[in-house]
Amino acid sequence: MERIPILKMGSFLLVSIQIDMDDRTAMSLQDDLTGQIVKHRAKGVLIDISSLDVVDSFIGRMLANTAAMARILDADTVVVGMQPSVAITLVELGLSLKGVRSALNVERGMDLLRQISRELEVESERDDADREE
């Protein structure tokens, strides 16, 4: 079984899925990612799926579950690079990936993650200021 590498960049984790995963590989990626989020105290996860020419219900569910688990672990997930034909097929399949943030490409995905974590910082600073008053 192949393993998908996870890269750490600052407080974010980056994954680029370059192979057609079987179900076990997809599940171990989900496990590895949640483990790495905790280990590195990551604030964001970027998953690049631009090389995937098929996302079926299993892989779609893995992406949605990963995003949900990451959220509980205080990290945001952005899925980037979905091919248009994959998006069309996913919706027809009945999977709308609710709760999964997406962006057109890696660059925009990184911008989105930075923006989210900045907003959260401002929010917590404001909370701190409120308490001090």
Added chain:
Amino acid sequence: MQIAKSETVAVRSGAEVVSVRHAVRKYAVELGFSIVEQTKVVTAASELARNMVDYGGGGTMTLEALDDGIRRGLRLRFEDHGPGIADLTLALRDGYTTGSGMGLGLGGAKRLSNEFDIKTAPGEGTTITITRWKGAS
């Protein structure tokens, strides 16, 4: 209906579900399917192949490239000798599952195909045949 090309592959494991996707993709490309058509038929095949592995104890997929002079299509037959499906109406309903999946496989595969046929009975296995025609919506 002329069968231009045909092939049968075994589907017993998750790794072979990946092989199914590659085999179906190859046929769809050879038939001149658009990218969206390719993606839909490969995705439908992936759902049905996984169902066979997860619920049918594995089985076979037969691919047929169809050409009747006017239109071209891809027919896929998934055959297993597993427990069969007791309540077909329920099995086709989105969100219904007896396993740990999302319950989108059967209904989703049906929506992604132009023709969908299922023969099943408890104890007698399941045979699902789907067809996708080039240029059909």
